[in-house]
Amino acid sequence: MKIxxxxxxxxxxxxxxxxxxxxxxxxxxxxxxxxxxxxxxQLVHIPPTLQDLEDAAMSPELKDVVRxxxxxxxxxQQLRGQHVFNDMNCAxxxxxxxxxxxxxxxxxAAITLPDYRxxxxxxxxxxxxxxxxxxxxxxxxxxxxxxxxxxxxxxYMQWLAKGAPVYxxxxxxxxxYGSVAEPEQEPNYERGKEVYAQSCAICHAExxxxxxxxxxxxxxxxxxxxxxxxxxxxxxxxxxxAFIKHNMPLGQPNSLSDQEAWDVAFYMNxxxxxxxxxxxxxxxxxREKHANFHGRTLYGTVREVDGHLLGDHDNxxxxxxxxxxxxxSRTFD
Amino acid sequence: xxxxxxxxxLALLLGLGLAGTPALAVDGLEGDPQRGEGLTQTCVxxxxxxxxxxxxxGGESWPRLAGLSAGYIARQLKDYxxxxxxxxxxxxxxxxxxxQAVADVAAYYAQLPVTQAEGGDDVDDATLARGEELARRGDxxxxxxxxxxxxxxxxxGAGDVFPGIASQHAGYIAGQxxxxxxxxxxxxxxxxxxxxxxxxxxxxIRAVSAWLARQRVTSAQGxxx
Numbered sequence: 001m002k003i004x005x006x007x008x009x010x011x012x013x014x015x016x017x018x019x020x021x022x023x024x025x026x027x028x029x030x031x032x033x034x035x036x037x038x039x040x041x042q043l044v045h046i047p048p049t050l051q052d053l054e055d056a057a058m059s060p061e062l063k064d065v066v067r068x069x070x071x072x073x074x075x076x077q078q079l080r081g082q083h084v085f086n087d088m089n090c091a092x093x094x095x096x097x098x099x100x101x102x103x104x105x106x107x108x109a110a111i112t113l114p115d116y117r118x119x120x121x122x123x124x125x126x127x128x129x130x131x132x133x134x135x136x137x138x139x140x141x142x143x144x145x146x147x148x149x150x151x152x153x154x155x156y157m158q159w160l161a162k163g164a165p166v167y168x169x170x171x172x173x174x175x176x177y178g179s180v181a182e183p184e185q186e187p188n189y190e191r192g193k194e195v196y197a198q199s200c201a202i203c204h205a206e207x208x209x210x211x212x213x214x215x216x217x218x219x220x221x222x223x224x225x226x227x228x229x230x231x232x233x234x235x236x237x238x239x240x241x242a243f244i245k246h247n248m249p250l251g252q253p254n255s256l257s258d259q260e261a262w263d264v265a266f267y268m269n270x271x272x273x274x275x276x277x278x279x280x281x282x283x284x285x286x287r288e289k290h291a292n293f294h295g296r297t298l299y300g301t302v303r304e305v306d307g308h309l310l311g312d313h314d315n316x317x318x319x320x321x322x323x324x325x326x327x328x329s330r331t332f333d
Numbered sequence: 334x335x336x337x338x339x340x341x342x343l344a345l346l347l348g349l350g351l352a353g354t355p356a357l358a359v360d361g362l363e364g365d366p367q368r369g370e371g372l373t374q375t376c377v378x379x380x381x382x383x384x385x386x387x388x389x390x391g392g393e394s395w396p397r398l399a400g401l402s403a404g405y406i407a408r409q410l411k412d413y414x415x416x417x418x419x420x421x422x423x424x425x426x427x428x429x430x431x432x433q434a435v436a437d438v439a440a441y442y443a444q445l446p447v448t449q450a451e452g453g454d455d456v457d458d459a460t461l462a463r464g465e466e467l468a469r470r471g472d473x474x475x476x477x478x479x480x481x482x483x484x485x486x487x488x489x490g491a492g493d494v495f496p497g498i499a500s501q502h503a504g505y506i507a508g509q510x511x512x513x514x515x516x517x518x519x520x521x522x523x524x525x526x527x528x529x530x531x532x533x534x535x536x537x538i539r540a541v542s543a544w545l546a547r548q549r550v551t552s553a554q555g556x557x558x
Contacts, residue, residue, distance in 0.1 A: 026474045029474060029475050033476055050470070096470075096471065096473035099473065199523065202494060203494075218482075218483070218486070218492075218495075219491075249523060250483065252528050
């Protein structure tokens with residue numbers, strides 16, 4: 001098969017050698033901020049904006065659902081006590097309401113799911129992926145499959161993928177949080193604490209509890225009951241190092257060195273947080289059972305500074321259950 | 334009567350804890366609004382009796398102080414004293430206050446109700462829409478994060494570091510953004526504001542200052558939990 005140049009009409013494009021600049025022109029200011037430029041053969045997609053939604057030839061009813069999804073995404077706290085049991089919003093960790101590359105943009109999920117995920121050893125639909133977010137990152141009780149809330153969120157995600165090819169063969173530009181090269185020195189608590197004091201505490205506070213103003217979360221807590229639980233992807237040091245490197249401090253992406261990003265990610269995740277909903281009752285057993293996940297977390301390990309065994313507790317945070325009933329496994333045997 | 338020249342020992346005191354974390358400049362001193370009111374004879378000529386300040390088109394606008402957080406006001410006064418924020422008029426006045434007076438004046442202005450801002454009436458709807466976009470959602474392709482991601486719900490201020498900017502005079506906001514662009518103001522922690530300001534176009538500044546000036550702030554600000 002020989003492809004010369006493929007530029008999709010709506011905003012997705014595959015970068016090929018010699019291709020004139022196209023859709024990703026919009027991302028040029030990001031390259032000046034230290035983000036990698038798209039590589040040859042990568043799929044680049046610029047998700048639509050809310051203004052594009054207004055201008056789009058879509059039914060008004062559908063637009064309403066997309067707007068609802070966006071609203072839930074940026075103000076997920078409206079579901080507090082129902083589906084959300086911590087201080088997080090979806091947009092806390094997905095910049096620009098899920099549009100931004102290297103910030104876990106949403107559109108790749110919409111074009112690559114259903115797919116197999118090692119996290120739960122089965123094929124997951126888009127709804128099941130969202131259930132994962134609520135279970136772990138929101139320490140919550142996910143909305144029902146097929147519910148209005150679930151429809152709004154997944155519709156928003158799918159709309160962001162508008163024009164991108166489904167099940168693409170190409171690698172996706174800016175997917176997830178990207179990655180940060182393994183550090184020269186082992187990530188270190190003390191160094192991370194220094195980075196934290198210098199670069200993070202102004203917003204997230206010395207004690208990591210963030211800031212609320214008039215009852216509303218401005219800067220989310222990074223550990224403790226108000227934060228994501230031990231099963232959230234952000235508790236993985238590699239994931240959080242990449243998030244931090246490419247997104248923090250807010251407005252100053254790529255300003256920390258790779259080593260600093262690893263160190264501060266290590267420090268952040270050396271604190272307690274609500275129990276992993278997959279907890280078996282034994283932290284070592286749980287860590288072992290989910291070694292593919294916890295291999296990159298500090299869950300079930302001893303914190304050197306004080307000998308504390310991380311994750312060895314029954315604290316589920318604000319919720320009064322451990323594991324949402326909605327989680328399900330399937331086989332096609 | 335309570336105004337004093339800046340004592341020599343003060344500078345020593347302030348040298349502590351400035352690196353890294355933003356220790357509140359008048360940490361440990363509780364401000365008394367009533368005492369503070371008695372110290373504002375000089376302030377009111379520009380900032381007005383109700384703390385509303387004044388929008389001065391084409392000139393240097395005087396910011397609204399009413400309803401800003403006490404911690405933020407105190408820190409600005411200390412920064413004028415210490416030269417971290419440059420303004421010859423304000424440096425002279427700030428230097429008339431000792432630490433307790435700084436805390437008192439800050440406490441006084443913080444408890445005044447937020448007043449309505451001026452300016453920004455000379456822009457069209459498209460400019461206002463751009464202003465709202467920047468204030469509430471940002472323009473991430475330019476890596477301009479939204480104002481409210483730091484300045485808090487409704488851009489009415491967050492904690493002691495991020496001042497309320499909704500219902501602040503358009504002329505003042507625009508002037509400050511330009512100062513950050515030029516490096517003339519640089520007392521923002523970690524350069525957080527400068528980084529954003531430098532990515533803004535003249536039109537962005539006009540748009541966002543107009544939109545913010547037009548916002549009403551109803552609830553009392555300054556309380557954090």
